[in-house]
Amino acid sequence: MNKFKIEATPERCTGCLICQLVCSEIYTKRFNPSMARIKVDILGVDCLISFTEECNECGVCVDHCLYGALKKIPREKRK
Protein backbone atom coordinates (compact mmCIF):
# COMPACT_ATOMS: atom_id res chain seq x y z
CA MET A 1 0.00 0.00 0.00
CA ASN A 2 1.29 3.44 -0.85
CA LYS A 3 2.15 5.79 1.97
CA PHE A 4 1.39 9.47 1.93
CA LYS A 5 2.20 12.41 4.08
CA ILE A 6 -1.22 13.89 4.75
CA GLU A 7 -1.39 17.66 4.78
CA ALA A 8 -4.43 19.38 6.23
CA THR A 9 -5.80 22.81 5.43
CA PRO A 10 -8.23 23.37 8.30
CA GLU A 11 -9.47 26.64 6.79
CA ARG A 12 -11.17 24.61 4.04
CA CYS A 13 -12.71 22.04 6.34
CA THR A 14 -16.50 22.14 6.66
CA GLY A 15 -16.67 19.63 9.51
CA CYS A 16 -18.66 17.17 7.37
CA LEU A 17 -16.80 14.20 8.95
CA ILE A 18 -16.85 12.13 5.75
CA CYS A 19 -13.13 11.49 6.30
CA GLN A 20 -13.81 10.01 9.73
CA LEU A 21 -16.67 7.90 8.42
CA VAL A 22 -14.65 6.33 5.60
CA CYS A 23 -11.63 5.69 7.83
CA SER A 24 -13.72 4.00 10.51
CA GLU A 25 -15.61 1.94 7.94
CA ILE A 26 -12.41 0.68 6.32
CA TYR A 27 -10.56 -0.19 9.51
CA THR A 28 -13.33 -1.10 11.97
CA LYS A 29 -16.23 -1.99 9.61
CA ARG A 30 -18.35 0.56 11.43
CA PHE A 31 -19.59 4.00 10.46
CA ASN A 32 -18.44 5.54 13.71
CA PRO A 33 -16.45 8.78 13.46
CA SER A 34 -15.07 8.33 16.97
CA MET A 35 -13.26 5.17 15.80
CA ALA A 36 -11.46 6.93 12.94
CA ARG A 37 -7.74 7.55 12.77
CA ILE A 38 -8.35 11.10 11.62
CA LYS A 39 -9.87 13.48 14.14
CA VAL A 40 -11.77 16.63 13.24
CA ASP A 41 -12.60 18.87 16.17
CA ILE A 42 -15.10 21.60 15.41
CA LEU A 43 -14.40 24.65 17.50
CA GLY A 44 -17.05 27.21 16.62
CA VAL A 45 -16.35 28.18 13.01
CA ASP A 46 -12.88 26.60 13.08
CA CYS A 47 -11.87 22.98 12.56
CA LEU A 48 -8.83 21.30 14.03
CA ILE A 49 -7.57 18.26 12.09
CA SER A 50 -5.23 15.67 13.58
CA PHE A 51 -4.32 12.00 13.20
CA THR A 52 -3.94 9.22 15.72
CA GLU A 53 -0.82 7.08 15.98
CA GLU A 54 -2.73 4.26 14.26
CA CYS A 55 -2.97 6.23 11.00
CA ASN A 56 -1.12 4.24 8.36
CA GLU A 57 -1.06 7.08 5.82
CA CYS A 58 -3.16 5.21 3.27
CA GLY A 59 -4.69 8.44 1.94
CA VAL A 60 -8.27 7.15 1.61
CA CYS A 61 -9.65 9.96 3.76
CA VAL A 62 -8.03 12.43 1.37
CA ASP A 63 -9.73 10.80 -1.62
CA HIS A 64 -13.13 11.33 0.00
CA CYS A 65 -12.74 14.91 1.19
CA LEU A 66 -14.94 16.96 -1.13
CA TYR A 67 -13.66 20.33 0.01
CA GLY A 68 -9.93 20.19 -0.58
CA ALA A 69 -9.08 20.26 3.10
CA LEU A 70 -6.77 17.25 2.82
CA LYS A 71 -3.88 16.63 0.47
CA LYS A 72 -1.64 13.60 0.08
CA ILE A 73 2.02 13.79 -0.77
CA PRO A 74 3.71 10.52 -1.76
CA ARG A 75 6.47 9.40 0.55
CA GLU A 76 9.58 7.98 -1.02
CA LYS A 77 9.62 4.23 -0.92
CA ARG A 78 11.78 2.83 1.81
CA LYS A 79 14.31 0.19 0.73
Ligand code: SF4
Ligand atom coordinates in the same frame (compact mmCIF):
# COMPACT_ATOMS: atom_id res chain seq x y z
S1 SF4 B 1 -11.28 17.18 6.30
FE1 SF4 B 1 -12.69 17.13 4.53
S2 SF4 B 1 -13.91 15.26 4.76
FE2 SF4 B 1 -12.94 15.71 6.77
S3 SF4 B 1 -14.45 16.92 7.89
FE3 SF4 B 1 -13.12 18.37 6.85
S4 SF4 B 1 -14.13 18.81 4.89
FE4 SF4 B 1 -15.08 16.94 5.72
Ligand code: SF4
Ligand atom coordinates in the same frame (compact mmCIF):
# COMPACT_ATOMS: atom_id res chain seq x y z
S1 SF4 C 1 -4.71 8.18 5.98
FE1 SF4 C 1 -5.89 6.23 6.07
S2 SF4 C 1 -5.57 5.47 8.17
FE2 SF4 C 1 -4.97 7.65 8.16
S3 SF4 C 1 -6.79 8.75 8.80
FE3 SF4 C 1 -6.82 8.70 6.55
S4 SF4 C 1 -8.05 6.86 5.99
FE4 SF4 C 1 -7.48 6.70 8.15
